[in-house]
Amino acid sequence: MLEVISPHQDHDGGATAPNLFVNQPQTNADTLRLGVCQMAPVWMDRDATLAKVIEQINLAAGQRCDLVTFGEALVPGYPFWLAVTDAAQFNDAKQKEIHALYLDQGVMIERGDLKGVQEAAKRHGIAIYLGIMERAADRGGHSLYCSLVYIDKEGQIGSVHRKLHPTYEERLAWASGDGHGLRTHALGAFTVGGLNCFENWMPLSRAALYAQGEDLHVGVWPGGLHNTFDLTQVLAKEGRSYVVACSGLMRAQDCPQAMPAREEIIANSGTFMANGGSCIANPDGTWLIEPVIGKEALLVADIDHAKVRQERQNFDLAGHYSRPDVTRLVVNRTRQSLATFEE
Secondary structure, eight states: OEEOTTTTTTOOOOOOOOEEEOOOOOTTTEEEEEEEEEEETTTTHHHHHHHHHHHHHHHHHHHHSSSOOOOOTTTOOOOOOGGGTTOOOOOOOHHHHHHHHHHHTBBBBTTTHHHHHHHHHHHOOOOEEEEEEEEGGGGTTSSEEEEEEEOTTSSSSEEEEEESSGGGGGGGGGOOOSSSSSOOOETTTTTEEEEEEGGOOOHHHEEEHTTTOOEEEEEEEESSHHHHHHHHHHHHHHHHSEEEEOOOOOOOOSSOOOOOOOOHHTTTTEEEOOEEEEEEEOTTEEEEEEEOOOOOOEEEEEEEEHHHHHTTOOOOTTTTTTTTTTOOOOOOOOOOOOOOOOO
């Protein structure tokens, strides 16, 4: 049995069975139960990581969650080696070897790589936000996109949002996305949307979701308290929304023996490459669950849409506090491609 503990209780997490952090339950038509899964990937192994994801979906479903979220680029893992192996060297054999492996383990949605996750969603009636490295067939199949996939309770893929602009060293491994996936989804009383990592700092990307009625925001991260501690509360106050920060975890022990340049990666990374930091903020910016670091965990919380409506009384940035006659946003949601073929 999984031990149920409070958010403030110190507990050592296991590698395969995350700890559970749960707040007091609520039950009415306005409430939704969230599961925020902070887990390490089986790094650079797509199928094994997807199997672990399905295990955690089953766990979240057992806690009666309506939505479970997973971190940025979780499948098959974030490219932590870029920052610690001199990855900017041009035409470097070591970097080519790692990239070839990364590309090989990328997720091809068209091939059916997410079929098992979709089946789990349908079986349990649970919605999912999952961060993947997408090997995009519609862009030639040999570039990787940091994509956030929404799967609904029927197991259908509702959106695939490719990160608009990779951050810093990520540009050495990832391609730039587009606005096609800037979409929200109805989920119970809520409207949920999500962004990848530093996209959460981009006001216009957030505005694209606010304009579609978002009141539950999911920000996914590779992991790091420095990323989630301040911004999560700021976005909750800005949007008058519940905000989830869902992080991954990456420890030296999670680097596989067969990983190219493994010794160099571990020597330059310390104990943690990513220490987590997953958390949930209320619509008034207070913590519902404070950041959890250093362990695999499933955070479980009930959220109440009435609290959103209360906070929108004095500020609704897409509604009564907006001035589209003065400033407004135009969003291009065309999926970008090298060629358009006319028969």
